Amino acid sequence: MHGFADKLGTLMRNVATTFGRSLTLLLVVFLASPLRSEEPVTAKVKPGQVIRWTGSSLLSCSLGDESWDPVDEACWYPLDLDVTGDLELVRRSTGGVASRRVQVVDYPYPEQRLQVEEKYVSPPADQLDRIAKERAKVDALFEQRTPRRFTLPLASPLAKLPAGGRFGSRRVFNGVPKSPHSGADFSAATGTTVFAVADGTVALAEDQYYAGKSVFVDHGGGLVSMSFHLSQMLVDEGATVKRGDPIGKVGATGRVTGPHLHFGLRWLGARVDPELLIAQSKPQDIR
Numbered sequence: 001m002h003g004f005a006d007k008l009g010t011l012m013r014n015v016a017t018t019f020g021r022s023l024t025l026l027l028v029v030f031l032a033s034p035l036r037s038e039e040p041v042t043a044k045v046k047p048g049q050v051i052r053w054t055g056s057s058l059l060s061c062s063l064g065d066e067s068w069d070p071v072d073e074a075c076w077y078p079l080d081l082d083v084t085g086d087l088e089l090v091r092r093s094t095g096g097v098a099s100r101r102v103q104v105v106d107y108p109y110p111e112q113r114l115q116v117e118e119k120y121v122s123p124p125a126d127q128l129d130r131i132a133k134e135r136a137k138v139d140a141l142f143e144q145r146t147p148r149r150f151t152l153p154l155a156s157p158l159a160k161l162p163a164g165g166r167f168g169s170r171r172v173f174n175g176v177p178k179s180p181h182s183g184a185d186f187s188a189a190t191g192t193t194v195f196a197v198a199d200g201t202v203a204l205a206e207d208q209y210y211a212g213k214s215v216f217v218d219h220g221g222g223l224v225s226m227s228f229h230l231s232q233m234l235v236d237e238g239a240t241v242k243r244g245d246p247i248g249k250v251g252a253t254g255r256v257t258g259p260h261l262h263f264g265l266r267w268l269g270a271r272v273d274p275e276l277l278i279a280q281s282k283p284q285d286i287r
């Protein structure tokens with residue numbers, strides 16, 4: 001009897017171990033497999049768009065290698081102007097993992113032809129080093145991930161926001177095609193006050209070759225706002241700003257055709273249409 005009990009005990013332990021291993025293996029296979037890769041396309045989206053997927057008890061949102069926190073009971077997915085193909089949007093909630101497939105459509109933004117000073121189309125050799133340094137500094141800024149300090153929708157950068165924007169337009173300067181318009185242009189008189197769209201830290205405030213006098217604010221959560229071509233910067237690098245604080249004055253510095261505010265947003269590295277997140281926020285909802 002004693003021996004039988006021993007054998008039974010050993011057998012049960014073996015079964016338990018084998019079962020445990022199988023379960024682990026099963027879990028590993030499940031986690032390693034692509035998430036419902038054959039699922040149908042939920043929505044068609046434009047590059048430069050922001051997608052909102054609302055839900056409850058959300059823990060995190062992810063796309064590719066990057067994960068971030070939900071905002072207001074929703075996962076928001078900023079899509080860069082250059083994004084193409086099908087995307088797998090993933091979110092985790094207390095209920096588990098879910099995903100949606102969206103298809104980025106080939107959307108040719110309108111062409112915009114502009115005349116500017118020739119030095120902004122073919123910069124002089126002695127400015128190339130400066131331009132490269134400014135670009136490197138700005139690119140590093142877009143990589144920063146600090147805790148989120150913004151709420152949505154964002155405040156307006158101008159007391160009265162005129163229509164327009166022309167985000168994404170394929171721009172041709174003096175007949176030469178250049179990179180697409182990564183922000184929105186709002187016409188306003190020189191001296192008009194520009195406001196912070198959310199709480200944040202002034203990450204950069206300097207006079208740049210193309211952007212002119214410009215203020216970059218890091219709002220945390222991977223969101224950076226940019227105000228270009230200012231006549232005056234009212235904040236210093238490193239300063240803490242609150243939503244609605246004056247940060248600069250509209251001007252015509254850098255590569256411009258006249259006074260206006262160029263306002264841009266980078267969210268998790270993506271160039272997105274700022275008008276989708278300001279005031280009457282208009283992201284594309286999916287279910």
Ligand SMILES: [Zn+2]
Binds near residue numbers: 181183184261263
């Ligand atoms: Zn612009």
